[in-house]
Amino acid sequence: EAGVTQFPSHSVIEKGQTVTLRCDPISGHDNLYWYRRVMGKEIKFLLHFVKESKQDESGMPNNRFLAERTGGTYSTLKVQPAELEDSGVYFCASSPLVAGGSYEQYFGPGTRLTVT
């Protein structure tokens, strides 16, 4: 079974440019999550989709970040315009939809974003 995939693996952009990250969850996983790890800090939650709906976007840093999951399959995370502090590793994770509690999440390899 294919795992969570993310594209691109690396992206280097200049401040002010736009970048779009993509995540393909494990097939059949209705829950999709985005996380970010800034250098020297712990992994932080950004947002959570259940199918195509945003369940929780409380971790999104500001309105320069836009996440979508049209059709409830893959998801995109767009940063526009990018700032230096957006640099970090963006992880996507997915899990099946189960009642009560949090099921184990399976992580993609991450996209390393560098804003110069």
Place this chain on the structure above:
Amino acid sequence: RKEVEQDPGPFNVPEGATVAFNCTYSNSASQSFFWYRQDCRKEPKLLMSVYSSGNEDGRFTAQLNRASQYISLLIRDSKLSDSATYLCVVGGQNFVFGPGTRLSVLP
């Protein structure tokens, strides 16, 4: 205070040693608990879920004390391949990650 705290590390231990990781969490409403390992520049990989009754998977044993809001991971007979950062993860609405504890198993 961070929501999830872990031993600062790093831990440097010889092969065959037993090593214990500690984790505390602040949100008493947390519902699920996990240990993930993360190799350098890789994604977190699930090591094991943690249950109130405690659970064991080979050389790995995890314990949860809800009253103390404390989670532990014990690795017995450590191998070189156990070298990684161990992340304590607490789930409620979503996952909250600890900062991780780095382990280096030395030959």
